[in-house]
Amino acid sequence: MKGYPAPSSAPAARERLSERVRGIAPSGIRKFFDLIATMDGVISLGVGEPDFTTPWHIREAAIYSLERGYTMYTSNHGLPELRQAISQHLATRYGLEYDWRSELLVTVGVSEGLDITVRAILDPGDEVIVPDPGYVSYAPCVALAGGVVVPVPTHEADDFRVQARAIEAAVTPRTKAILIGYPNNPTGAVMGRDDLAAIARIAEEHDLLVLSDEIYDRLTYVGEHTCFAALPGMRERTVLLGGFSKAYAMTGWRVGYVAAPPDVLAGAVKIHQYTALCAPMMGQKAAVEALRRGEPDVAAMVEEYDRRRRVIVKGLRDVGLPCFEPKGAFYAFPSIAPTGLGDEEFAEQLLVEEKVAVVPGSAFGACGRGHVRCCYATSMPKIEEALERIGRFVSRRVAAGRG
Amino acid sequence: MDEMSRKILELLQEDACLTPERIAVMLGQDAEVIQAEIERLERDRIVIGRKALINWERAGDEQVWAIIEVRVSPQRDVGFNSIANRIARFPETWSVYLLSGTYDLAVQVFGRTMREVASFVSEKLAPLEGVEGTTTHFLMKRYKDRGVVFEDLEVAERLPITP
Numbered sequence: 232m233k234g235y236p237a238p239s240s241a242p243a244a245r246e247r248l249s250e251r252v253r254g255i256a257p258s259g260i261r262k263f264f265d266l267i268a269t270m271d272g273v274i275s276l277g278v279g280e281p282d283f284t285t286p287w288h289i290r291e292a293a294i295y296s297l298e299r300g301y302t303m304y305t306s307n308h309g310l311p312e313l314r315q316a317i318s319q320h321l322a323t324r325y326g327l328e329y330d331w332r333s334e335l336l337v338t339v340g341v342s343e344g345l346d347i348t349v350r351a352i353l354d355p356g357d358e359v360i361v362p363d364p365g366y367v368s369y370a371p372c373v374a375l376a377g378g379v380v381v382p383v384p385t386h387e388a389d390d391f392r393v394q395a396r397a398i399e400a401a402v403t404p405r406t407k408a409i410l411i412g413y414p415n416n417p418t419g420a421v422m423g424r425d426d427l428a429a430i431a432r433i434a435e436e437h438d439l440l441v442l443s444d445e446i447y448d449r450l451t452y453v454g455e456h457t458c459f460a461a462l463p464g465m466r467e468r469t470v471l472l473g474g475f476s477k478a479y480a481m482t483g484w485r486v487g488y489v490a491a492p493p494d495v496l497a498g499a500v501k502i503h504q505y506t507a508l509c510a511p512m513m514g515q516k517a518a519v520e521a522l523r524r525g526e527p528d529v530a531a532m533v534e535e536y537d538r539r540r541r542v543i544v545k546g547l548r549d550v551g552l553p554c555f556e557p558k559g560a561f562y563a564f565p566s567i568a569p570t571g572l573g574d575e576e577f578a579e580q581l582l583v584e585e586k587v588a589v590v591p592g593s594a595f596g597a598c599g600r601g602h603v604r605c606c607y608a609t610s611m612p613k614i615e616e617a618l619e620r621i622g623r624f625v626s627r628r629v630a631a632g633r634g
Numbered sequence: 635m636d637e638m639s640r641k642i643l644e645l646l647q648e649d650a651c652l653t654p655e656r657i658a659v660m661l662g663q664d665a666e667v668i669q670a671e672i673e674r675l676e677r678d679r680i681v682i683g684r685k686a687l688i689n690w691e692r693a694g695d696e697q698v699w700a701i702i703e704v705r706v707s708p709q710r711d712v713g714f715n716s717i718a719n720r721i722a723r724f725p726e727t728w729s730v731y732l733l734s735g736t737y738d739l740a741v742q743v744f745g746r747t748m749r750e751v752a753s754f755v756s757e758k759l760a761p762l763e764g765v766e767g768t769t770t771h772f773l774m775k776r777y778k779d780r781g782v783v784f785e786d787l788e789v790a791e792r793l794p795i796t797p
Contacts, residue, residue: 255743264795284790367797416797539662545659588794611649611660 235321240449246589255371259482259594260394263578264388267588274617277588278415281561283473283479285517286528292520293513301512307504309337309359309488310515316522317473317488318524325458328565333493336500337510338517341446341474341487344499346372347506348442348470348489349410351498353378355406359442362393364592364599366444384598387566391420394596395429402437407473409434411459414451416562417595417604422450426459433463438497441469446487449478452537453558467492470499477561478529479521483573484514541609543614547605550622551629561608564592574603585620638663642671643680650684687780697744699728699773700751702759704739714738717764726754736752748772 232267237386246253258276267273308314314331321327338344345368349359356378361369363382370380382395398409405521409430413422422430434441443459460469474487487510489499538555546586547554547565554565574591592599607614638661645657654669661668675681690697705718714732721741722730728742741759746752752770760768776784 258797259793264793267794273794275792276793278792279796280792282792537662541659541662542656590795591675 251375251377255374258367259575260367260590263582263590266579266582270582270586273582273586273622274609274613275588276607276609276614277590277616278606278608280310280482281477281532281608282610283480283532285480285484286521286525286633287522288524289481289528290395293484293517297513300383303512305337305509305512305515306498307509308332308335309510310512312518313337313515313519313522316519317490320522321458321471321473323492325461325487327421327458327461327471327490329490330493334490334496336489336491336496337365337515338487338489338503339485339510340476340508341444341472342368343485343503343507343510344472344474344487344489345442345444346367346375347499347502348380348472349373349376349408349501350494351495352440353407356405356407358403360401360406360409361399362411362415363596364391364417364602365410365559365596366412367595369410369412369444370596378407379405382596384564385418385420385511386598387555387602390558391415391418391564392422392426393430395426395433399433400438403435406437406439408440408442410442410444412446413561414447414554414559416447416560417562417590417592417599419560419562420453421454421559422457423438423454424462427457427459428462430461431465434468435464436570439468441465442472443469444472446471446472446474447477447560450533450536450561451559452533452540453556456559469496475518475521478532479518479525480532481514481517481521483515484511486510486514486518502598536608539609539611540546541616542611543605543607546614546618548624550618552621552625561606562573563605563607564599564602565605567603568601570625571632572628574600578603581621585624587617587620587624639671639675642668642785643675646672646681646684650686650773665688687782687783691776691783691784696746698746698748698751699742699744699776700755701771701773702741702743702755703769703771704759705768707736708764717762720762721759724758726751726752726758 263277267621314335314337317335318331320328321329326513342558349372353376356379358379358381359373360381360383362385373380381401383393383401385391440460445458448456454482460466460471471490514615522588544554544556547563552567553567554563557563567574570577574593581589589603589605592602592604641661642657645652654672655665658665687767688700706714718730718739720731721727726743726745728744731740743751743754745754755768755770764779778784
């Protein structure tokens with residue numbers, strides 16, 4: 232018909248999603264989540280959160296604050312009483328002085344803290360060095376911020392501690408920051424003071440920022456946790472990410488913090504004020520109580536995690552899966568090499584045959600291949616039952632491999 | 635009491651079936667050390683027994699339980715001990731506690747029928763020398779016992795997989 236364009240010359244449908252978002256690979260974990268939803272009687276070692284409920288006095292403090300009507304926005308930075316308590320906490324534990332007015336920001340979990348920090352510091356094309364395997368969010372957040380992830384392999388032979396020389400080799404003129412998370416998800420690895428000091432030297436030499444995700448700082452079972460920002464000279468170039476989720480079993484409350492020098496903190500606040508606006512009021516009220524009176528609860532939980540850690544590591548080794556000793560967080564990261572299976576195959580088949588869920592190591596990066604992440608934040612009887620089932624599965628596979 | 639003994643006791647109190655080997659792994663100790671300490675605790679009657687906790691109602695077995703308040707006149711020189719121990723020797727009694735407050739002894743008794751329990755109280759317990767009076771409370775429903783909740787309460791579940 233006259234006046235109307237012919238069908239064959241109609242314009243192509245427009246891409247609705249940004250190139251950046253399209254570039255992000257789908258989560259390796261999602262598939263398992265959907266598979267488990269169809270099954271009954273699964274023992275899941277695939278979680279990333281405590282099995283404890285938030286201690287009652289902390290929940291009670293939040294309930295009481297709700298009764299008194301604390302349901303509104305807080306200041307962007309977060310409740311002054313909470314920031315003061317965090318400042319006090321960091322001073323007492325690590326000897327770090329952060330001015331609660333200008334150097335602390337309360338965020339919606341470490342998740343938001345990480346996101347706004349990378350967005351605040353990265354120009355398009357800036358590089359961030361990230362140990363591999365690592366937490367699932369690190370690479371996507373850097374990519375979403377327009378940055379380039381430079382993965383640095385870590386190895387079981389080093390207990391999955393990232394090596395300074397590997398980081399050094401990855402530095403280019405475009406490198407802006409190093410992003411580390413210890414104690415580590417998924418490996419359970421910790422870094423000693425000397426290990427971290429070696430990285431500090433590189434950061435100093437190349438004038439890099441260090442983003443240190445220390446959400447698992449209290450879950451350290453051998454030796455003491457070293458806070459990166461507390462190393463000599465590092466406070467001025469470290470963005471410390473911390474929170475309450477793991478230490479106080481407060482994952483659902485969504486409260487974390489960013490501690491950083493005033494200029495970087497101000498950049499993060501700029502984004503935070505226009506996006507999240509503030510972390511939940513009730514989460515912040517709960518966090519104040521956690522810092523005030525939560526120590527005994529943390530100590531009890533850490534002791535219980537430690538017992539489970541010993542049981543699961545020995546159990547995995549006893550059924551034939553080599554496992555380095557994880558000294559922090561609540562994950563064991565055994566090798567599944569003796570079965571001859573790939574980590575995704577292993578996880579899928581174990582789930583279908585024995586109803587035990589673990590997360591394939593490759594979901595956390597290429598260097599996670601050949602390993603699976605086993606979370607021991609679950610009851611002792613469940614751990615023991617899971618070990619029995621894993622044992623049967625491994626025996627069958629090993630025997631089949633020989634036959 | 636040292637830290638390790640305390641931890642062994644806390645673990646056994648929670649789960650009496652734990653073997654010395656399991657406890658040893660949990661505490662990062664040698665199995666022989668744990669074994670020796672458990673034997674010592676048993677010899678010293680600090681670990682006095684290991685019993686399974688049974689939900690008889692669920693098993694469909696109608697046992698009758700009662701808590702009896704027993705008012706006692708303390709005897710010269712021995713106080714309550716003599717009468718309390720006497721009561722404790724009856725196999726029908728499950729527990730005997732000396733309490734502060736309005737009465738003296740709390741005695742848990744069980745039997746197959748209410749009549750059986752009532753008979754025990756009236757024929758064997760109440761007539762004891764030193765017993766001034768008893769009040770029998772029959773146990774209607776057990777909600778929680780020895781730190782364990784008996785009902786299937788709603789429990790918030792975690793998502794099975796999270797990063």
